[in-house]
Amino acid sequence: MYNEKPIISKWVADLYDQKVTETKDVEFLLSVIGQTPKRIIEVCCGSGRILVPLAKAGHTVTGFDADEFMLAKIPAKAEGLGNIHWRTADVVRDEWGAGYDIVVLAGNILYNIVSYMDYTKSQELLIQRAAAALSPGGYVFIEYQPGGHYITKPETASYNNDNKSVIWEGTDGDGNRGNMTLLGDNYDAITGMSSFTRRFELTLNNGEKITQDILCQKHFAPLEQLHDWLHKAEFVIEQEYGDCNGSPLSDDSRGVVIYARKAEEITYVPIDETIEQKIIAWFGDGIMKYDMLPNRDGCYRVAAMCGERVVGFAAAAPARWKPPLEQYGDVFIHSIEVDEFFRKRGIGRRLIIFLEDWARNNGYRQIRAWSSYESPEALYMWYAMGYAMCPAVEPIYENGKIKGLNPGYYYAKILNLTPIK
Numbered sequence: 237m238y239n240e241k242p243i244i245s246k247w248v249a250d251l252y253d254q255k256v257t258e259t260k261d262v263e264f265l266l267s268v269i270g271q272t273p274k275r276i277i278e279v280c281c282g283s284g285r286i287l288v289p290l291a292k293a294g295h296t297v298t299g300f301d302a303d304e305f306m307l308a309k310i311p312a313k314a315e316g317l318g319n320i321h322w323r324t325a326d327v328v329r330d331e332w333g334a335g336y337d338i339v340v341l342a343g344n345i346l347y348n349i350v351s352y353m354d355y356t357k358s359q360e361l362l363i364q365r366a367a368a369a370l371s372p373g374g375y376v377f378i379e380y381q382p383g384g385h386y387i388t389k390p391e392t393a394s395y396n397n398d399n400k401s402v403i404w405e406g407t408d409g410d411g412n413r414g415n416m417t418l419l420g421d422n423y424d425a426i427t428g429m430s431s432f433t434r435r436f437e438l439t440l441n442n443g444e445k446i447t448q449d450i451l452c453q454k455h456f457a458p459l460e461q462l463h464d465w466l467h468k469a470e471f472v473i474e475q476e477y478g479d480c481n482g483s484p485l486s487d488d489s490r491g492v493v494i495y496a497r498k499a500e501e502i503t504y505v506p507i508d509e510t511i512e513q514k515i516i517a518w519f520g521d522g523i524m525k526y527d528m529l530p531n532r533d534g535c536y537r538v539a540a541m542c543g544e545r546v547v548g549f550a551a552a553a554p555a556r557w558k559p560p561l562e563q564y565g566d567v568f569i570h571s572i573e574v575d576e577f578f579r580k581r582g583i584g585r586r587l588i589i590f591l592e593d594w595a596r597n598n599g600y601r602q603i604r605a606w607s608s609y610e611s612p613e614a615l616y617m618w619y620a621m622g623y624a625m626c627p628a629v630e631p632i633y634e635n636g637k638i639k640g641l642n643p644g645y646y647y648a649k650i651l652n653l654t655p656i657k
């Protein structure tokens with residue numbers, strides 16, 4: 237892979253199969269994807285450690301890898317299986333194909349890619365290619381452990397050592413004996429790049445000795461960056477763990493396992509009881525307590541759905557004004573929420589347009605809302621949608637008494653130049 241001599245590549249492939257016998261990640265992957273047969277592609281499938289069990293579990297699998305010596309291990313393991321295919325291809329230069337249900341980016345490939353392109357770009361490219369290879373609603377499985385760094389705390393990452401550590405020592409199937417040693421490991425906190433040397437020292441079966449030093453580089457992409465790439469490629473994270481035991485992700489996690497779905501088209505539907513329950517499961521009981529989903533006569537509620545998942549909702553209700561203008565009223569927006577993984581796609585705007593159309597068609601003269609100052613991007617959205625804005629400090633009540641003050645804005649928009657209802 238790293239332009240090493242072929243005899244070294246062959247030794248590495250043999251040693252990989254001898255030393256890397258872990259099955260925990262494979263079992264975890266199988267449990268996450270479920271038993272229904274799927275069309276799966278494993279990117280950088282190596283010697284088939286993951287690919288073959290996927291095929292044995294009944295999935296139709298395709299794998300590719302740039303290393304022919306690794307791929308050469310697959311036929312013996314896949315004997316008798318008709319649902320497995322593999323080929324030689326480079327993850328950056330070559331096509332992946334399309335129409336898969338699942339793309340597997342396991343074996344820490346986001347940290348193990350060998351690429352002569354900028355490393356960070358290659359990592360992001362893998363996420364984009366995964367999206368392009370999937371059918372709508374398909375999933376990417378990512379298992380990623382970036383060099384022992386705390387994945388949520390990139391600021392703590394630092395090391396610079398001149399140690400020499402033997403990684404593998406052993407003999408390949410041809411009797412070539414030797415070791416692979418890592419020399420030094422320098423981390424640059426600004427670029428996130430690690431550089432080290434892999435030294436191969438082999439004594440071949442004919443007694444000849446060969447040595448090769450290979451300079452390697454890797455990039456530590458922290459979780460936030462990985463999330464950003466997934467978000468940009470329109471993935472929605474459905475499951476996220478700290479490891480392949482299913483441990484929750486925490487500030488002590490040195491890796492992450494992600495199962496993310498390629499977003500389907502967003503549809504907008506009225507909120508019925510089933511959707512209401514999903515929203516309560518998402519936001520908690522407070523949603524009803526604070527009247528965020530009013531369901532009285534004359535109210536209007538709309539949800540944004542991605543498949544069966546609620547990814548946004550909005551609700552509005554007619555509001556009477558305070559005396560002495562109690563015979564007049566308008567429409568007040570009680571809630572507008574968009575799932576964080578679905579923001580910046582215009583869903584909030586679409587939801588507001590639904591509310592406005594409903595209010596306009598029902599003859600209301602104006603629609604208004606209030607929001608705290610916490611999310612400046614929401615302020616820009618209201619502004620861009622033609623709302624008049626008025627800074628306002630709202631009291632926070634508890635048991636009828638003012639408990640605090642919440643600074644924010646009122647927004648209002650004229651919908652019909654008709655008398656106030």
Ligand SMILES: C[S@@+](CC[C@H](N)C(=O)[O-])C[C@H]1O[C@@H](n2cnc3c(N)ncnc32)[C@H](O)[C@@H]1O
Nearest residue numbers: 280281282285301302303306326327343349350
């Ligand atoms: C650590 S192994 C993982 C193999 C397998 N996914 C597993 O978990 O057992 C990494 C694999 O990525 C492959 N690889 C690295 N860079 C690649 C590239 N640019 N194109 C294709 N394969 C690549 C290597 O050849 C190697 O087989």
